[in-house]
Each structure stands twice: as structure tokens, then as C-alpha cells.
Amino acid sequence: MGGCVSTGNKRTCSSRNNGETLSPSCLGIGFCAKKRPKTFSDRVYTLQSLPSIPNRIFANGKSRASCIFTQQGRKGINQDAMVVWEDFMSEDAIFCGVFDGHGPHGHLVARKVRDALPLKLLSFLNSSQSRSNVSSKTCFRGNVKKPDGGETEKDASPEEKLNLEWREAFMKSYKSMDKELRSHPNVDCFCSGSTAVTLVKQGSNLFMGYIGDSRAILGSKDSSDSMIAIQLTVDLKPDLPREAERIKRCKGRVFALQDEPEVPRVWLPFDDAPGLAMARAFGDFCLKEYGVISIPEFAHRMLTERDQFIVLASDGVWDVLSNEEVVEIISSAPSRSAASRYVVDAAAREWKLKYPTSKMDDCAVVCLFLDGKMDSESDYEEQGFSSATLQSNHSGNAVESDDGQKSEPSLQRNCTVRSSDENDTYGRLPVENEGNVEPMSTEDQNWLGLEGVTRVNSLVQLPRFSEERP
Numbered sequence: 001m002g003g004c005v006s007t008g009n010k011r012t013c014s015s016r017n018n019g020e021t022l023s024p025s026c027l028g029i030g031f032c033a034k035k036r037p038k039t040f041s042d043r044v045y046t047l048q049s050l051p052s053i054p055n056r057i058f059a060n061g062k063s064r065a066s067c068i069f070t071q072q073g074r075k076g077i078n079q080d081a082m083v084v085w086e087d088f089m090s091e092d093a094i095f096c097g098v099f100d101g102h103g104p105h106g107h108l109v110a111r112k113v114r115d116a117l118p119l120k121l122l123s124f125l126n127s128s129q130s131r132s133n134v135s136s137k138t139c140f141r142g143n144v145k146k147p148d149g150g151e152t153e154k155d156a157s158p159e160e161k162l163n164l165e166w167r168e169a170f171m172k173s174y175k176s177m178d179k180e181l182r183s184h185p186n187v188d189c190f191c192s193g194s195t196a197v198t199l200v201k202q203g204s205n206l207f208m209g210y211i212g213d214s215r216a217i218l219g220s221k222d223s224s225d226s227m228i229a230i231q232l233t234v235d236l237k238p239d240l241p242r243e244a245e246r247i248k249r250c251k252g253r254v255f256a257l258q259d260e261p262e263v264p265r266v267w268l269p270f271d272d273a274p275g276l277a278m279a280r281a282f283g284d285f286c287l288k289e290y291g292v293i294s295i296p297e298f299a300h301r302m303l304t305e306r307d308q309f310i311v312l313a314s315d316g317v318w319d320v321l322s323n324e325e326v327v328e329i330i331s332s333a334p335s336r337s338a339a340s341r342y343v344v345d346a347a348a349r350e351w352k353l354k355y356p357t358s359k360m361d362d363c364a365v366v367c368l369f370l371d372g373k374m375d376s377e378s379d380y381e382e383q384g385f386s387s388a389t390l391q392s393n394h395s396g397n398a399v400e401s402d403d404g405q406k407s408e409p410s411l412q413r414n415c416t417v418r419s420s421d422e423n424d425t426y427g428r429l430p431v432e433n434e435g436n437v438e439p440m441s442t443e444d445q446n447w448l449g450l451e452g453v454t455r456v457n458s459l460v461q462l463p464r465f466s467e468e469r470p
Helices: 106-137 158-182 241-249 323-331 336-354 377-382 387-392
Strands: 066-071 080-086 093-102 196-202 205-211 215-221 227-231 253-256 264-268 271-276 297-302 307-313 363-369
Touching: 066 080, 066 336, 080 106, 080 363, 093 106, 093 307, 093 363, 106 158, 106 196, 158 196, 158 205, 158 297, 196 215, 196 307, 215 323, 227 323, 241 253, 307 323, 307 336, 323 336, 336 363
Parallel strands: none
Antiparallel strands: 066 363, 080 093, 093 196, 196 205, 205 297, 215 227, 215 307, 253 264, 264 271, 307 363
């Protein structure tokens, strides 16, 4: 697209001789009678400037506090994408994301979301801060009403204000991302789409937004210093009661195929297509009128000293490894820098053992260590990664283009369906709920874990019509 996707208030922006645009440099929420330190980056980033951004990695490698790894499955081109962006908006802020594409152009959708979504989030946080600065100047003149007519600034606590700002930023950035995909001239998203699990860690605050069935977990220590797994997100499958209710209310259909009864899918009301195995996604505009949405679930958690690391991964990992197994693999990994690769390697072995007749799905893993420590460069190179790979951000990946104009073919993923006698029965995994995280409803807790695992395509087949209706 090439346009600036993170813009500040023009009244507070200025231009340098080199043409760069400056944005307001403050992330503080602007509470009344309390001046916050400036923490926002001065630079406004564009899609063209992404390759030159320091401390941003999106290919197999490591950063100061994280490691990421992806491996192509056996269904065609790798449709998973991932990113870690340290110093995201301040020195203590880190953005992490995993995106799992599906459909003929899913790889392009996932990469587009990977690049554009963080910039949109940054832009909306910037705009929100600008409004907060204006409100703070008048806060002593009386209570300031919120734009939506909700409670006043005086009534809301600082924590509630912080939560509302971040929730609004995630909601608006996801909405803007889906709107951009709908009108994108070079990426056909009618029957292609992507999941997203994204988070920003700022100090001890963890803000999360997610759609689809990619998942985030937390590796933490219990009272006896034993490592435990805490699931941070919900797998938004079509058979979640509230998801299924919305889809059916919009005339969409939810059911599983006879030969894969454990995989509920979303279908058009007039055609047994496309069979989407998730209830929320970017793209997939053939189903947006029938209950599939791109509105993210939002969560805020306060991290403690017992929390060790966060793992984000696509369903290619979670279909064969439990939360506890992933935590155990990372905790026992001889090298932090290759922890993500150890998880992917373990998932690949499990695919061969558990589902020898199935084609392995793509796997992508991001591991963020909360103490900010990482192995030395020499230790990392012993694990099979060169320093050149770390610096280039292109470890063997095909050359990508933001607008989809590239020599890489748009391969449709194979439709591999396993027979029912090969299916294993998975129990529901409990999710720990602590006092420092917003509680989930009882209904949601019953639908976490590996509910509705997907060992086949996210899409079964394309609708009989191929062009988007007006």
C-alpha cells in the first residue's frame, strides 16, 4: 500500500528536512493532575520502512528477549507468519504476533496482517493519547464525559482507563485491518483469511487481542516452584456456544463432516462451502454476512515474578502438543535461543507418530522470555543459526511483497481428510484462572483447551461462485 498507516494529529506533527513525519511522543494515559513520562517513539512508521526498523524480527531467529521459528508443513506453501517487535512504542514495550493463513491466498493475508496490524495498533494508541492530552487540559474544569456516553473520567480508576484505552485500540486496529483487506487490490480475501493472536507487553502489563484458533499460553511457577501452563486465550471455534449462536442467527450453518466429526465448520446457507474451521478471522468475506467476524477478544493481565515466558503458536502446534507439553519443552530446552525450534521439532515428531496418514500442518512459534535474558550469540550459532540469518530477517524465506505482487505462486492447500477410525479423542484441558487476570465466564472455561482440534484444512472447499458479490 505504501501509505503511512500510523499518523498523529496534524496539529502536533512537524516535518524534518528528510521528509519524516513526527508524532506525539507520549504513551501515558494522561490521567488528571498526573503528568506521565514521555514514552512513545518519535518516528511514524510506514510499510516501506518496516525492513529498517531495529529490534523487529519476522523470520527464524532471535531478539534480545525472544526466539521465533516456523516450519512449512506438507500442505503446500507455508501460510504461517510471525513477528516480534521490541521497543514497540517505548523501551519496555514488546509486540508479538502469530498469524495462520488459510485458503488459496492465505499466506499473503497472513503476511499482510503481520506487517500492517502492529502499525495500526500503534496509530490508534497514538490517537488515543492525543485525545487524552486534550482531555487532561480541561479535567479541572469539570468531569469529562467519554465519547460513548459511558462513565466519566473522574469515575473510572486509572486501571480502568488504561484497560479501556487498550481495548479500544485493539478493536479499532482489527476493524481497520479487515477493512483494508476487503479493498486490497492485489490480495483476494474473499475465500482466504488469517487468524491472529497478538499481544503487547509493557512493563508488568500484558494486553492481548486475538481471533481464530491460534493460541497464547503462559509458563509460570506455582507455589512449589513447579512449572505450570496457563492458557491466556480462547480457541474461537465455531462450536463455542456464543460463536455458534451468532453464526446461526446470521443464517450461517455450523456442523462437522461425517468423516471428521471432531472439526466443526462454518458453511454458507446455500452451499456446502467453504467449511471454515474457526468462528473469527481476517478476510473470508464470503462468510462475513453469515456470522464470521473479525472483532477480537481482548484480555489484560498483570504479570508477576512467577511468570517465566509466553508462547504464541499456530494450531499446527496445538493440534498435537498440549499446553503442559509445550511448557515442559521450553523449560527443559538447553538453549533459550532455540526454544521455539525445539517446540516445532517436537510437534513435527508428534504429527508423524499420532497422524501418520495426515499431512503435517504449518507450525509457527514465538517464545518471549519475561526476564529479558537470552543466550549468547555463540550458543545460538551452535543450534544451527548464523549471525547473518539473525541480522537479515530472511532465513531462507521467499522474497515477500506487501501487496502480493511476487513470483511466488498462490497455491491452494491440499484437502486431506482423515478417516474417523484414525481420530483420537481429546479431553478438555482446564485453564487456570488467577486473581490478577480478568475472569472468564464458566461457559468459556468449558470450551478452552483442544476443543475442536483441526488436523485438516481450515477450509474444505471454495464456494461455487468465485467473485465477490456487490
